[in-house]
Amino acid sequence: IHSRRRRGGLSYPPGPRPLPIIGNIRDIPQEFSWLAYTKLSKTYGPILSFHVFGQVIVVLNNLKSVKDLLEKRGDIYSDRTVVPFHEMAEWQWNMAFARYSEIWRLGRKILDRGLRPGPAAKYRPMQQTQARVLLNRMLTRPNEWEAHIELLQGEMILAMGYGYEVQGPDDRKIHAAQKLTKISREVTLPGALLVNNLPFLRHIPEWLPWFSYKPLARFAYDIGQEVINDPIDFVKRGILNGTAQPSLALDQLKELEKLTGTEHDKAEQAMLGALGTLYTAGAETTVAAIMTFLVAILLHPEIQKKAQDELDAVTGRERLPTFEDRPSLPFIEALCKETLRWKPVGPLAVPHATTKDDVYEGYFIPKGALVIGNTWAIFHDPEAYPEPDAFKPERYINPDGSARDDPTLSAAFGYGRRICPGRYFVDATLFIVIASLLSAFDIKRGPKGEEGVKGPSEYNYTGNLVSRPTQFPCSFIPRDKRAEELISDSLIMGA
Numbered sequence: 132i133h134s135r136r137r138r139g140g141l142s143y144p145p146g147p148r149p150l151p152i153i154g155n156i157r158d159i160p161q162e163f164s165w166l167a168y169t170k171l172s173k174t175y176g177p178i179l180s181f182h183v184f185g186q187v188i189v190v191l192n193n194l195k196s197v198k199d200l201l202e203k204r205g206d207i208y209s210d211r212t213v214v215p216f217h218e219m220a221e222w223q224w225n226m227a228f229a230r231y232s233e234i235w236r237l238g239r240k241i242l243d244r245g246l247r248p249g250p251a252a253k254y255r256p257m258q259q260t261q262a263r264v265l266l267n268r269m270l271t272r273p274n275e276w277e278a279h280i281e282l283l284q285g286e287m288i289l290a291m292g293y294g295y296e297v298q299g300p301d302d303r304k305i306h307a308a309q310k311l312t313k314i315s316r317e318v319t320l321p322g323a324l325l326v327n328n329l330p331f332l333r334h335i336p337e338w339l340p341w342f343s344y345k346p347l348a349r350f351a352y353d354i355g356q357e358v359i360n361d362p363i364d365f366v367k368r369g370i371l372n373g374t375a376q377p378s379l380a381l382d383q384l385k386e387l388e389k390l391t392g393t394e395h396d397k398a399e400q401a402m403l404g405a406l407g408t409l410y411t412a413g414a415e416t417t418v419a420a421i422m423t424f425l426v427a428i429l430l431h432p433e434i435q436k437k438a439q440d441e442l443d444a445v446t447g448r449e450r451l452p453t454f455e456d457r458p459s460l461p462f463i464e465a466l467c468k469e470t471l472r473w474k475p476v477g478p479l480a481v482p483h484a485t486t487k488d489d490v491y492e493g494y495f496i497p498k499g500a501l502v503i504g505n506t507w508a509i510f511h512d513p514e515a516y517p518e519p520d521a522f523k524p525e526r527y528i529n530p531d532g533s534a535r536d537d538p539t540l541s542a543a544f545g546y547g548r549r550i551c552p553g554r555y556f557v558d559a560t561l562f563i564v565i566a567s568l569l570s571a572f573d574i575k576r577g578p579k580g581e582e583g584v585k586g587p588s589e590y591n592y593t594g595n596l597v598s599r600p601t602q603f604p605c606s607f608i609p610r611d612k613r614a615e616e617l618i619s620d621s622l623i624m625g626a
């Protein structure tokens with residue numbers, strides 16, 4: 132149904148031939164589609180286009196095109212497409228999926244200002260303390276290591292966002308946020324729900340319970356409201372009784388006091404959405420990165436040893452590492468970078484959308500096209516990263532032993548005006564968690580390391596919006612008596 136020739140004889144970017152009605156749906160696998168796109172780019176070139184039920188999808192498989200379009204032409208490449216189910220659940224408040232609108236811009240300003248490197252530094256003492264809480268939990272309940280890592284991210288985000296101290300794994304705010312993340316994952320991807328491809332299905336009435344999306348949408352709405360309103364009410368109560376802790380929400384509520392009328396109402400709406408997005412956007416993604424670090428370390432005991440030697444030389448094993456040690460730990464730095472590159476958490480970032488027709492390299496890209504940056508292809512380009520499938524922190528070490536910068540790595544956090552606002556916060560989290568774990572534990576597959584090193588094929592990944600390793604065995608064995616003492620003392624002494 133789609134002619135490849137459009138606008139003054141210009142064609143859409145190349146790609147496999149679409150079938151009538153369904154278009155290219157069979158060319159886009161529901162899982163690991165980044166691998167299929169990368170493969171197709173070898174045949175058709177780096178800029179591909181697909182057509183699915185009338186929607187044009189453009190996939191950019193090299194750095195040049197994402198820079199030229201998603202960054203330099205950010206004024207027209209920063210929208211998101213409407214996901215019909217999100218509309219049903221009234222999730223327009225969620226910044227990650229919000230249209231390129233005034234409310235999005237206001238919300239984005241809040242997060243950019245609050246989380247840029249300077250202000251984000253004020254959360255470091257909290258991040259360091261939380262990393263040590265993690266070590267203590269790993270020491271006392273090592274079998275629950277995965278749950279500890281998950282909880283840690285929720286704790287850090289709710290502390291940063293709202294100054295809220297999580298009351299254990301059964302905390303209501305954590306539960307609500309986890310539920311929202313889960314539903315969001317299940318209803319967002321193209322093809323995940325039929326209603327997203329065939330929006331008229333949203334009108335199926337509730338008396339057809341097997342076919343109606345309405346009950347699920349109502350549930351999703353309720354959870355969304357709980358996630359955005361509950362923690363803010365907590366901060367407001369804290370302000371009244373003088374117990375509110377420093378947080379993004381506290382800063383914003385103070386700013387709101389200066390505004391009146393519609394300006395106030397818009398700013399409040401933007402604040403609720405921006406803060407409400409932090410957990411869904413930030414928790415699972417950071418967990419995924421930490422899990423990938425663990426997989427890499429299990430596959431490469433020699434890298435673990437090298438990292439521990441570097442840490443020991445700096446701390447003398449008299450204390451646990453701190454943020455101040457970071458400049459002296461180039462190998463740990465390189466390990467964090469390679470973790471983000473090797474198995475990117477968001478291999479396709481989040482699809483952008485165009486607000487105007489455009490022409491690029493002679494191809495026509497229509498208004499409303501979905502434009503996807505294939506981060507996986509960029510990070511696995513053998514010209515830029517020789518042996519791209521190998522985990523090699525050394526790529527990020529200069530000949531003089533210092534850490535090497537790689538501007539391309541920002542692609543791990545997406546592109547242009549929609550780039551992840553949490554990236555500096557994540558950078559600090561990854562550093563302190565990785566450095567702390569390695570200085571205290573030997574990380575092995577089995578309790579005594581007896582299961583040996585397995586090959587990469589032993590580790591499976593989820594293949595959707597967020598790609599993370601699925602369950603795998605992992606043991607955290609205190610390196611020795613000294614390590615145990617350092618862990619147990621770290622919270623008492625606050626050092």
Ligand code: HEM
Nearest residue numbers: 227412413416417420476477480481544545546549551553
């Ligand atoms: C390893 C961890 C993380 C990774 C890999 C990651 C990656 C990404 C990516 C790829 C995007 C989409 C960018 C685009 O559309 O081009 C994104 C968006 C976003 N991220 Fe992150 N993220 C991480 C952690 C966080 C954290 C900790 C927070 C908050 C504290 C956060 C907040 C957000 C928000 C609010 C957006 C939506 C931005 C917008 O649409 O304007 N992320 N992130």
